[in-house]
Amino acid sequence: MAALPRYLCHLDSCATFSRVDQERRGQWLRGVLDVCVMALLGRRESYGYELAQALDEAGFGQIQGGTLYPVLLRLQRTGLIAAEWREGGSGPARKYYRLTEDGKQAVARLSADWSVFAGHVDAVIRR
Amino acid sequence: MDNDRWLWTLGQEMARHQLAPDAVRHVVAEAAAHLRDSGQPALRAFGTPEGYAAAVAESLAARYGRPARPAPGRVRLSARGITKRYRRRTILRSVDLTVRAGEVAAVVGANGAGKSTFLRICAGLLAPDSGEVTLDGRLGYCPQDAGTYDFLLPDEQFVLIGAGRGLDRERSKQIGRAGAASLQWRPAAGVQTRHLSGGTRQKLNLVMASMGEPDVLLLDEPYQGFDRGTYLDFWQHVWRWRDEGRAVVVVTHLLSQLDQVDQVLDLTPASEGAAA
Numbered sequence: 001m002a003a004l005p006r007y008l009c010h011l012d013s014c015a016t017f018s019r020v021d022q023e024r025r026g027q028w029l030r031g032v033l034d035v036c037v038m039a040l041l042g043r044r045e046s047y048g049y050e051l052a053q054a055l056d057e058a059g060f061g062q063i064q065g066g067t068l069y070p071v072l073l074r075l076q077r078t079g080l081i082a083a084e085w086r087e088g089g090s091g092p093a094r095k096y097y098r099l100t101e102d103g104k105q106a107v108a109r110l111s112a113d114w115s116v117f118a119g120h121v122d123a124v125i126r127r
Numbered sequence: 128m129d130n131d132r133w134l135w136t137l138g139q140e141m142a143r144h145q146l147a148p149d150a151v152r153h154v155v156a157e158a159a160a161h162l163r164d165s166g167q168p169a170l171r172a173f174g175t176p177e178g179y180a181a182a183v184a185e186s187l188a189a190r191y192g193r194p195a196r197p198a199p200g201r202v203r204l205s206a207r208g209i210t211k212r213y214r215r216r217t218i219l220r221s222v223d224l225t226v227r228a229g230e231v232a233a234v235v236g237a238n239g240a241g242k243s244t245f246l247r248i249c250a251g252l253l254a255p256d257s258g259e260v261t262l263d264g265r266l267g268y269c270p271q272d273a274g275t276y277d278f279l280l281p282d283e284q285f286v287l288i289g290a291g292r293g294l295d296r297e298r299s300k301q302i303g304r305a306g307a308a309s310l311q312w313r314p315a316a317g318v319q320t321r322h323l324s325g326g327t328r329q330k331l332n333l334v335m336a337s338m339g340e341p342d343v344l345l346l347d348e349p350y351q352g353f354d355r356g357t358y359l360d361f362w363q364h365v366w367r368w369r370d371e372g373r374a375v376v377v378v379t380h381l382l383s384q385l386d387q388v389d390q391v392l393d394l395t396p397a398s399e400g401a402a403a
Binding site for chain 1: 153154156157158159160161162163164165167171172173174178179182183185186187188
């Protein structure tokens with residue numbers, strides 16, 4: 001996982017993006033968004049909007065709800081995360097997600113896979 | 128579209144994807160919480176309600192990998208060698224169609240290709256010049272237009288059709304009104320059929336055709352004048368009828384649903400088909 005923010009921060013530092021670049025970023029994001037969400041939930045349980053903010057702070061930019069929630073639903077359906085509705089103190093009820101045991105194993109495996117994959121890309125690009 | 132309206136539409140759209148009411152409630156509540164937290168307009172955060180509902184349905188795998196359908200059953204409709212001429216013009220030339228219980232057949236073809244004629248022959252309303260139709264079971268037929276009685280109330284038509292199906296008055300009205308509601312139509316009291324819009328009359332037609340659990344449904348472009356939402360509802364009905372083991376024949380010129388039907392009967396004459 002460590003390698004991920006660096007690449008995306010690097011992309012963010014480009015002054016302007018062409019449409020093609022943005023599409024490519026979108027494609028990359030689709031490939032790793034579920035892993036990033038699981039990694040964040042591995043640190044602490046959270047709800048959708050808070051996850052979107054955390055991803056924004058990590059340099060992904062604003063992830064829209066229409067992108068994020070379907071990923072959460074899919075992870076929940078496959079048992080990698082679990083959800084629970086909880087009343088907020090003053091605010092509305094929120095759906096909190098947490099990583100399951102299966103999810104923890106999946107994150108460990110996927111983050112190792114990602115490091116290997118990113119290493120290959122890096123090696124080719126920088127040669 | 129304000130956020131409340133967007134959330135309401137989202138609920139409707141998810142119901143159309145046949146998601147469980149519980150799932151619909153949770154997804155809408157979660158989206159509402161997100162909109163409150165983020166202060167964003169719904170269209171920006173989630174896109175259109177239709178698109179978001181489709182994404183949710185896909186994530187929940189409700190639509191894709193739908194439960195296995197029972198294998199098609201016995202032959203319910205068999206049309207063999209149907210030929211029909213008007214004066215010297217041959218409209219239908221030796222057309223064959225076999226539809227089994229639990230199958231949907233689409234009948235396509237250009238205007239004037241004989242789609243409605245073929246369906247009327249299948250329904251027994253018109254005699255072919257040659258060929259034979261065998262129908263096994265109870266028939267529901269929804270004509271392209273007509274079929275409704277101008278001076279009757281929708282309830283009276285439900286009772287009339289119900290009587291032919293052996294249903295009593297109350298049961299007929301109940302079934303008719305439930306069918307109407309499933310097409311987003313609530314018949315107003317005291318409004319005669321002649322005062323209904325074309326689209327609403329078609330809803331009435333469709334409800335009547337499906338009353339009394341017919342085994343074979345012949346539907347002649349029954350969605351004309353439907354808005355987009357009702358059109359989608361109509362196709363959900365078709366898939367449900369199929370899954371219930373009915374044989375369904377739909378005349379259509381819209382191609383978007385053709386990849387989901389079991390067979391397509393193209394009545395475009397061979398010469399025209401080659402030229403097209």
